[in-house]
Amino acid sequence: xxxxxxxxxxxxxxxxxxxxxxxxxxxxxxxxxxxxxxxxxxxxxxxxxxxxxxxxxxxxxxxxxxxxxxxxxxxxxxxxxxxxxxxxxxxxxxxxxxxxxxxxxxxxxxxxxxxxxxxxxxxxxxxxxxxxxxxxxxxxxxxxxxxxxxxxxxxxxxxxxxxxxxxxxxxxxxxxxxxxxxxxxxxxxxxxxxxxxxxxxxxxxxxxxxxxxxxxxxxxxxxxxxxxxxxxxxxxxxxxxxxxxxxxxxxxxxxxxxxxxxxxxxxxxxxxxx
Amino acid sequence: xxxxxxxxxxxxxxxxxxxxxxxxxxxxxxxxxxxxxxxxxxxxxxxxxxxxxxxxxxxxxxxxxxxxxxxxxxxxxxxxxxxxxxxxxxxxxxxxxxxxxxxxxxxxxxxxxxxxxxxxxxxxxxxxxxxxxxxxxxxxxxxxxxxxxxxxxxxxxxxxxxxxxxxxxxxxxxxxxxxxxxxxxxxxxxxxxxxxxxxxxxxxxxxxxxxxxxxxxxxxxxxxxxxxxxxxxxxxxxxxxxxxxxxxxxxxxxxxxxxxxxxxxxxxxxxxxxxxxxxxxxxxxxxxxxxxxxxxxxxxxxxxxxxxxxxxxxxxxxxxxxxxxxxxxxxxxxxxxxxxxxxxxxxxxxxxxxxxxxxxxxxxxxxxxxxxxxxxxxxxxxxxxxxxxxxxxxxxxxxxxxxxxxxxxxxxxxxxxxxxxxxxxxxxxxxxxxxxxx
Numbered sequence: 001x002x003x004x005x006x007x008x009x010x011x012x013x014x015x016x017x018x019x020x021x022x023x024x025x026x027x028x029x030x031x032x033x034x035x036x037x038x039x040x041x042x043x044x045x046x047x048x049x050x051x052x053x054x055x056x057x058x059x060x061x062x063x064x065x066x067x068x069x070x071x072x073x074x075x076x077x078x079x080x081x082x083x084x085x086x087x088x089x090x091x092x093x094x095x096x097x098x099x100x101x102x103x104x105x106x107x108x109x110x111x112x113x114x115x116x117x118x119x120x121x122x123x124x125x126x127x128x129x130x131x132x133x134x135x136x137x138x139x140x141x142x143x144x145x146x147x148x149x150x151x152x153x154x155x156x157x158x159x160x161x162x163x164x165x166x167x168x169x170x171x172x173x174x175x176x177x178x179x180x181x182x183x184x185x186x187x188x189x190x191x192x193x194x195x196x197x198x199x200x201x202x203x204x205x206x207x208x209x210x211x212x213x214x215x216x217x218x219x220x221x222x223x224x225x226x227x228x229x230x231x232x233x234x235x236x237x238x239x240x241x242x243x244x245x246x247x248x249x250x251x252x253x254x255x256x257x258x259x260x261x262x263x264x265x266x267x268x269x270x271x272x273x274x
Numbered sequence: 275x276x277x278x279x280x281x282x283x284x285x286x287x288x289x290x291x292x293x294x295x296x297x298x299x300x301x302x303x304x305x306x307x308x309x310x311x312x313x314x315x316x317x318x319x320x321x322x323x324x325x326x327x328x329x330x331x332x333x334x335x336x337x338x339x340x341x342x343x344x345x346x347x348x349x350x351x352x353x354x355x356x357x358x359x360x361x362x363x364x365x366x367x368x369x370x371x372x373x374x375x376x377x378x379x380x381x382x383x384x385x386x387x388x389x390x391x392x393x394x395x396x397x398x399x400x401x402x403x404x405x406x407x408x409x410x411x412x413x414x415x416x417x418x419x420x421x422x423x424x425x426x427x428x429x430x431x432x433x434x435x436x437x438x439x440x441x442x443x444x445x446x447x448x449x450x451x452x453x454x455x456x457x458x459x460x461x462x463x464x465x466x467x468x469x470x471x472x473x474x475x476x477x478x479x480x481x482x483x484x485x486x487x488x489x490x491x492x493x494x495x496x497x498x499x500x501x502x503x504x505x506x507x508x509x510x511x512x513x514x515x516x517x518x519x520x521x522x523x524x525x526x527x528x529x530x531x532x533x534x535x536x537x538x539x540x541x542x543x544x545x546x547x548x549x550x551x552x553x554x555x556x557x558x559x560x561x562x563x564x565x566x567x568x569x570x571x572x573x574x575x576x577x578x579x580x581x582x583x584x585x586x587x588x589x590x591x592x593x594x595x596x597x598x599x600x601x602x603x604x605x606x607x608x609x610x611x612x613x614x615x616x617x618x619x620x621x622x623x624x625x626x627x628x629x630x631x632x633x634x635x636x637x638x639x640x641x642x643x644x645x646x647x648x649x650x651x652x653x654x655x656x657x658x659x660x661x662x663x664x665x666x667x668x669x670x671x672x673x674x675x676x677x678x679x680x681x682x683x684x685x686x687x688x689x690x691x692x693x694x695x696x697x698x699x700x701x702x703x704x705x706x707x708x709x710x711x712x
Contacts, residue, residue, distance in 0.1 A: 078601060080525055107604035117595035119614060129613070130603040180599070187603060 174205025584626020
């Protein structure tokens with residue numbers, strides 16, 4: 001089983017031996033710590049997130065990768081007793097600064113969750129909600145266009161164009177997750193955070209979402225948390241390995257999967273622990 | 275693959291049966307089911323007895339014995355001095371009892387000069403006949419001198435006798451209904467003059483000392499006023515308080531204390547709220563006594579904890595994934611609550627509200643203390659006028675001795691129960707209608 005895994009991973013890595021040259025830093029974590037009450041969940045994480053690339057966060061359960069992801073758009077604010085230390089910047093602005101409004105931040109850094117969570121409203125309303133609350137469109141025609149474009153970008157348009165006013169919760173799991181991606185895209189974010197977006201999906205739906213992530217990176221910066229090594233290898237350009245609240249290692253995906261610096265990374269990727 | 279067929283394979287021998295206590299387990303389950311059925315049967319039997327008693331005693335209240343008589347508006351009786359052109363008060367003061375009596379005498383064919391017989395007619399028709407005939411003539415003076423067929427209420431005693439509620443084996447001297455009256459009653463009933471008609475008066479009349487002209491009309495209006503006040507006050511304040519406590523307030527000692535106190539308030543006896551209403555609204559703020567506004571506010575205070583608890587439970591039941599989805603898109607907290615959480619919590623909130631309202635509708639004790647236990651014959655035009663409430667009307671009728679009032683009390687209970695059932699049904703329908711799956 002492990003041998004098969006490694007083969008697959010190597011193939012995937014070789015297939016994308018195309019490292020970008022002119023890289024731009026979109027977000028940066030500088031000595032990021034997170035406490036939940038007394039318990040420290042994240043220790044001094046230093047990381048760079050490059051524009052128009054997919055950064056995968058991997059590591060065993062409870063290692064802090066989701067915690068780190070959620071601190072990138074301050075979703076941790078909603079958890080009682082959660083404190084974030086250090087500095088996280090978006091375009092060189094501290095997102096925990098008083099001058100930055102959390103609502104505005106979340107409009108720039110969108111999020112897709114582990115379990116598809118469409119609103120119990122129509123497909124159209126799901127996608128239109130973001131643009132509507134931010135006042136991004138001036139007319140109904142404008143809004144219709146944004147909805148259509150977002151659904152097209154999320155590769156869902158052809159499947160739902162005839163039933164835009166049916167309930168979003170009536171779609172299949174994979175379609176629901178793409179609807180959630182369309183909903184996130186509709187507010188034109190700069191960064192999209194994805195927290196194990198495929199963990200509730202079957203392999204076919206997973207493949208479609210992965211294809212989608214690959215296309216989306218042309219326009220968006222994507223940070224994805226995943227438990228699947230193959231997925232990290234397939235979709236990401238950079239991979240960060242977390243363990244016990246520490247960032248073990250971060251680097252180009254091909255290097256992380258073929259020749260990591262740390263033994264822990266090697267062991268985790270080959271399935272010896274985790 | 276080899277050619278072993280299924281039949282040629284050896285079959286595993288079953289192991290020795292272990293005693294894993296199956297019989298005991300099934301017996302325990304059967305016993306438990308029996309206890310459950312017994313408990314439900316017990317409850318149902320008492321419910322059936324209660325409803326059966328109320329309905330068997332109360333259904334007759336919806337029918338009222340009426341005597342249909344040709345009444346002649348005789349000018350020589352109403353206006354013997356012929357002054358009505360100059361003095362309109364003659365029409366008000368005239369002896370209308372005599373008119374009704376004359377009509378009854380001629381119908382029964384009694385000798386009008388036989389004093390003892392005429393005396394026995396007293397108490398056959400309701401005293402309300404006087405007011406009824408007066409109002410007819412005042413409204414339409416052209417009736418003077420004409421003969422009109424008028425349905426007149428029989429007195430409460432005759433009504434009870436006609437419904438078979440009077441024990442005729444009791445010696446005549448100890449009965450309110452005399453033998454002669456029974457004979458006349460049967461005579462009129464055989465002619466079809468005296469009959470039971472649907473008792474619309476039960477729904478329209480206010481309080482009265484005469485059972486046949488008393489009804490729950492004023493009480494229903496008073497109760498409706500109070501329900502409207504409770505709905506507006508308790509729903510708005512309750513939902514606003516719950517949203518703040520559940521979604522916005524910091525979770526600390528103070529909010530914990532508030533939460534504990536709200537739960538305690540829900541268990542405070544209603545009479546205590548009545549005392550509060552009396553002390554604060556009537557004695558301190560000087561609001562009118564017996565008024566629906568005070569009752570409504572007092573009942574709102576009593577209903578608030580119920581609504582707050584139900585609303586908070588409904589808000590807490592909305593899945594966190596929906597909140598995260600909204601926040602993740604950059605919705606503000608308020609947008610999250612009002613666009614997503616509140617609509618999803620609506621069925622629970624509505625159910626809690628209607629159950630709270632139903633409890634308020636049936637509440638009596640606090641209303642007694644703020645003076646809503648009053649003899650109110652006129653409809654309250656505004657919530658500031660004296661009024662009474664359905665359960666209080668039941669309480670007042672329960673204190674009356676006459677058989678006809680007992681019947682009306684049971685009738686009023688049926689009306690109250692119908693209102694409560696309608697409200698609970700609405701709660702169920704609303705919940706079904708708004709329920710969404712996610």
